[in-house]
Amino acid sequence: MSKERSSNEVADQLAELTRGSVEVLNLAELKKRLARGDTLRVKAGFDPTAADLHLGHTVLMQKLRQFQQLGHKVLFLIGDFTARIGDPSGRNETRPALAPEEIVANAETYKEQAFRILDPDLTELHSNGEWMESMTAAGLIELAASTTVARMLERDDFSRRYKGEQSISLHEFLYPLIQAWDSVQLRSDVELGGTDQTFNLLLGRELQRANGQEPQVVMTMPLLEGTDGVQKMSKSLDNTIGITEPPAEIYGKVMSISDTLMLRYYELLSDVGQEFVVELREGKHEAMEAKKRLASELTGRFHGEDAALAGAEEFARRYQRGQLPSEIPEWEWQGSDSEVRICDLLKASGLAKSASEGRRLVRQGAVKLDGKKISDEMAPVAAQGKVLIEVGKRRVLVVKFDR
């Protein structure tokens, strides 16, 4: 049913689709498929354990969205089966197998979150348990026979671990193999992934070719650095900006990234034209203003314009005018004593992890009670009415005493 595209049309699509990508393997094949007028089946795999989508994921999601906007179909694969193996790019951690209910629940949260960006009508949701659960040991042996150890050791992290005398468990080799097999099962035309996925994606091509399919085109996207500006954004490193976080939170986090990182975020996340980014790099725009613009854009993308404005207002209020947040969480003290020591209160309310930490914070002058700095770690707090506690610049809480 495919209708051929004109060469202009193909060139336009190609330019749009490859923008921002690190590598396309290979370009000629992508061009050929576009020219044929195919509706491309575009695969991307996601881990079922972390259904909290963050900006790092959105780099890929935006790209998928672009494919959809051109009428192509997204194969959204949840790697429930591969999740048993562990992090493909990390250390040797084996994750516990997920219960079927958990997978279903996670898939739901994915739908809810991913479809803030993707078009549900042009998305097929899959999980690789669909074909892996029923694979026999014989099937797995056959699959494992399709590649070699030397080939596996070409993968960057494997080779690094091997040379560094770190252990590599045999089953870790199955991750790329299964991911590649997924491509065969889904008959994908294109697979998208981060640059750390290159090896796995290429293996998909090999397996497809071996199974009589036209090998998928591989497209890698840059990995987004987390808020620390160095390591890739990942939940386990606690450097993420999640798309479901409150607008003020997203806005604030974006505002606090470094200027260098801001350039990167502009490049990878913003819809703002490339000219602006270039000018920004040349110092033609005020950094602070540019950062506000970015913060508004990203906040608005997931929560709407009004929320972005509110986020900006909240930011100005808290950090530029140094005022308290407009909404302060309340917490109720459970206890019958007529007074509480500040260090115990900090611990009980969760503002400090332990009484020791609470004491340390007081000693360092980080704690304010109703706006007044406290210096005595043992200072008693009358257990009456409400008390406002500030710890550092970020942690604020109203403690309610119910007596």
Add this chain to the structure above:
RNA sequence: GGAGGGGUGCCCGAGCGGUCAAUGGGAGCAGACUGUAAAUCUGCCGGCGUACGCCUACGGAGGUUCGAAUCCUCCCCUCUCCA
């Protein structure tokens, strides 16, 4: 099957009988500065106790010793080389 390296706090990594809750770096937290930026400087950084202190910790279990992360035995994990 044999020989030899390793397993230390969130991470990396010293220590190799007492002075070790354990050097150093990174991360993190707090303070100063600022644009909640970067860079820099300062302090903190196992838990509990107002404090003298106590408890838990150096892969696991025993043992030697007045005393062990440090020595011995067994076990587990891991790496390299040989077969």
